[in-house]
Amino acid sequence: MDKVQLLLSLSIALFAIGLLGVIVRRNLLVMLMCMELMLNGVNLSLVTFAHQMGQAVGAVLVFLIFVVATAEIAVAIPIVLLLVKRKHSLDIGAYNDLKG
Amino acid sequence: MGALTWIVVLPLIGFLVNGLAGNTLGKRFVSVVGCGLPILSFLIAAGSVAALLAGGSTPRIETVFTWAVIGGRAFEIAFYLDRLSAVMVLIVTGVGSLIHVYSTGYMHDDESYARFFAYLNLFLFFMLLLVLGRSALVLFVGWEGVGLASYLLIGFWFEDPEKAAAGKKAFITNRIGDAGFLLGMFLMYYAVGTLDMDRINAAFAAGVPAGVSASLIGVLLFIGASGKSAQIPLHVWLPDAMAGPTPVSALIHAATMVTAGVYLVARLSGIFAHAEFASQVVATVGVLTAFFAATVALVQTDIKRVLAYSTISQLGFMFLAAGVGAYGVAVFHVVTHAFFKACLFLGAGSVIHAMSGEQDIRKMGALAKKIPITFATFAVSTAAIAGLPPLSGFFSKDEILWFAYGSSFGGSPWLLILASATALLTAFYMFRLLWLTFFGPPRMDEEVAHHIHESPWSMTGVLIVLALLAALGGFFSIPHFLEPMLPLPQIRPEAQSFHGPLLWIAIGLGVGGLLLAAYFYGNNAARATRLKPSFEPVHKLLSGKYYIDELYEAVLGRPLTWISEKIFLRIGDKFLIDGSLDGLAALAQRGAGRLSKLQTGNLHLYAFLVLAGIVGALIWSWRNG
Numbered sequence: 001m002d003k004v005q006l007l008l009s010l011s012i013a014l015f016a017i018g019l020l021g022v023i024v025r026r027n028l029l030v031m032l033m034c035m036e037l038m039l040n041g042v043n044l045s046l047v048t049f050a051h052q053m054g055q056a057v058g059a060v061l062v063f064l065i066f067v068v069a070t071a072e073i074a075v076a077i078p079i080v081l082l083l084v085k086r087k088h089s090l091d092i093g094a095y096n097d098l099k100g
Numbered sequence: 101m102g103a104l105t106w107i108v109v110l111p112l113i114g115f116l117v118n119g120l121a122g123n124t125l126g127k128r129f130v131s132v133v134g135c136g137l138p139i140l141s142f143l144i145a146a147g148s149v150a151a152l153l154a155g156g157s158t159p160r161i162e163t164v165f166t167w168a169v170i171g172g173r174a175f176e177i178a179f180y181l182d183r184l185s186a187v188m189v190l191i192v193t194g195v196g197s198l199i200h201v202y203s204t205g206y207m208h209d210d211e212s213y214a215r216f217f218a219y220l221n222l223f224l225f226f227m228l229l230l231v232l233g234r235s236a237l238v239l240f241v242g243w244e245g246v247g248l249a250s251y252l253l254i255g256f257w258f259e260d261p262e263k264a265a266a267g268k269k270a271f272i273t274n275r276i277g278d279a280g281f282l283l284g285m286f287l288m289y290y291a292v293g294t295l296d297m298d299r300i301n302a303a304f305a306a307g308v309p310a311g312v313s314a315s316l317i318g319v320l321l322f323i324g325a326s327g328k329s330a331q332i333p334l335h336v337w338l339p340d341a342m343a344g345p346t347p348v349s350a351l352i353h354a355a356t357m358v359t360a361g362v363y364l365v366a367r368l369s370g371i372f373a374h375a376e377f378a379s380q381v382v383a384t385v386g387v388l389t390a391f392f393a394a395t396v397a398l399v400q401t402d403i404k405r406v407l408a409y410s411t412i413s414q415l416g417f418m419f420l421a422a423g424v425g426a427y428g429v430a431v432f433h434v435v436t437h438a439f440f441k442a443c444l445f446l447g448a449g450s451v452i453h454a455m456s457g458e459q460d461i462r463k464m465g466a467l468a469k470k471i472p473i474t475f476a477t478f479a480v481s482t483a484a485i486a487g488l489p490p491l492s493g494f495f496s497k498d499e500i501l502w503f504a505y506g507s508s509f510g511g512s513p514w515l516l517i518l519a520s521a522t523a524l525l526t527a528f529y530m531f532r533l534l535w536l537t538f539f540g541p542p543r544m545d546e547e548v549a550h551h552i553h554e555s556p557w558s559m560t561g562v563l564i565v566l567a568l569l570a571a572l573g574g575f576f577s578i579p580h581f582l583e584p585m586l587p588l589p590q591i592r593p594e595a596q597s598f599h600g601p602l603l604w605i606a607i608g609l610g611v612g613g614l615l616l617a618a619y620f621y622g623n624n625a626a627r628a629t630r631l632k633p634s635f636e637p638v639h640k641l642l643s644g645k646y647y648i649d650e651l652y653e654a655v656l657g658r659p660l661t662w663i664s665e666k667i668f669l670r671i672g673d674k675f676l677i678d679g680s681l682d683g684l685a686a687l688a689q690r691g692a693g694r695l696s697k698l699q700t701g702n703l704h705l706y707a708f709l710v711l712a713g714i715v716g717a718l719i720w721s722w723r724n725g
């Protein structure tokens with residue numbers, strides 16, 4: 001396997017682990033972490049493709065995504081905090097109020 | 101802008117000023133603007149007519165702008181002044197200005213003073229558009245506009261539902277006629293390819309164009325004319341239109357607007373001269389209307405309603421003249437009628453003013469000494485409409501009788517007989533009105549009698565001017581003046597010798613009516629009262645106005661209401677429209693209820709569905725890749 005295939009396999013693995021984590025785990029914080037894993041898996045593939053095509057734009061875009069991801073977490077963590085304050089639980093099952 | 105444009109536009113300016121700012125400007129300013137601009141318009145019109153006559157009879161055309169160009173054909177806003185429109189313009193602006201001046205006195209205490217003058221000026225604007233328009237299209241704009249102004253002014257005191265309803269009735273009845281007018285216009289355009297009326301006349305003078313019937317156009321146009329000029333069967337709106345203020349009745353429903361139909365026929369005489377059948381229809385409807393309205397006028401007790409039926413009757417006379425080809429004579433009667441009927445209506449207004457708003461002639465009497473100027477002018481005009489020589493009505497009515505009998509274009513003895521009977525009835529009911537109003541013992545309350553007073557100078561002055569015109573207007577022979585453009589029909593050879601005797605018959609009819617009225621209504625109307633029981637059924641039929649309103653209600657009104665309520669409301673509106681919309685709304689609501697079950701609130705399920713979607717998309721793209 002050459003370097004590119006290796007990196008892409010790693011990125012798929014990260015994404016799959018993240019997705020499985022979101023589906024399987026019930027802890028809110030762990031689910032958030034798994035989402036970050038998925039994001040970084042995608043980021044890795046982006047950087048790999050950019051390297052392969054010799055385009056600096058891809059690498060720069062990755063930094064942009066980092067910033068957006070940070071902002072996203074900065075919003076998500078307080079939401080989780082507020083939820084916990086309300087029901088004293090990190091279990092996702094406690095929050096299924098939004099059903100039709 | 102040329103002089104003709106100014107004649108038309110000045111009243112519009114008055115409408116804008118008084119309509120937009122009248123309430124803040126004060127009554128004096130409103131009066132100056134409201135009367136000043138029409139008078140100015142009259143002066144310019146007089147100047148233009150003088151210039152027209154000095155320059156021979158070449159019509160003066162003034163194009164303001166091109167409205168639309170379709171293909172190679174242009175529709176222009178153009179004004180056209182020839183001898184016919186000159187006569188009409190002078191009447192409209194002249195009598196119109198006098199009535200404006202009268203209104204300053206009559207409407208003095210009305211709180212909507214500015215609105216009244218704004219509407220009057222608006223009416224003048226549209227009326228001038230109507231008589232000066234070169235194209236039938238411009239005429240039609242004016243035609244609809246005067247209908248609008250008439251609607252606004254009949255319903256001027258719109259707080260009273262009855263008066264508002266009278267305005268609606270006038271408007272709707274006119275719309276029925278307008279449909280005929282529009283169809284006639286389409287046919288004219290189809291036949292000649294232009295709507296300029298001088299060109300249409302010229303085209304028809306060279307022979308009726310192929311593929312079109314002059315009589316069909318004529319009948320359609322006459323349907324329009326009979327709506328505007330209150331001829332059978334569209335006459336029902338005019339008596340109700342008396343709900344408006346009296347100057348409005350004088351200006352719109354006697355002197356100018358209602359004669360627009362006669363003007364239309366005279367203006368398009370080129371078509372009617374080739375439309376023998378249509379002309380017969382015009383003459384027949386005219387003479388029947390004249391007779392019918394005169395009989396109804398015999399028993400009316402409201403002073404304004406007597407005059408309203410008299411107007412319908414006189415309009416019938418005008419159409420009779422137009423129908424036998426004597427267009428100049430019809431216009432002659434338009435002019436003399438404008439003078440004496442305006443004077444009569446304004447006189448009636450002065451009487452109503454003096455009687456503190458009372459309109460019932462059974463409660464009047466003995467007013468001759470108390471309001472002498474009103475009485476004198478009213479008496480002169482009554483004599484004029486009755487056809488006593490040498491007043492104006494005598495000349496025009498005599499010529500109508502003469503051509504109704506003698507014209508080689510449809511004149512016949514039975515037209516003469518009906519017209520003569522009508523002339524006799526006219527003299528009778530007009531003198532009856534004069535008698536009951538001004539002579540005999542007073543029949544009003546003490547309270548009203550105490551308040552009787554002569555009207556202010558702004559009103560009586562106008563009455564005097566109009567009475568002079570009504571007396572002397574006949575000496576200016578309009579048929580002769582119009583002969584270069586509207587030649588009079590040939591006289592049938594066997595009728596030639598009848599001219600002299602007919603003159604005496606005409607005088608006899610007027611005098612006979614006077615004597616009959618004096619006989620029946622002199623001595624406190626004792627003979628008329630004694631006669632009444634033996635004619636009870638006839639009297640009932642006449643005071644019921646032949647029950648035509650009731651007939652329309654039964655034949656048109658009630659079926660329409662039934663169809664609207666049972667079919668359009670219940671089936672159409674409630675069942676089809678409401679039902680389908682309610683059904684759609686319910687469907688959306690139930691569907692949304694079902695679909696919302698998908699929203700389980702379980703985050704893991706959502707994430708799993710996302711995974712399934714991604715996998716599915718991947719497989720799909722791999723298969724079809």
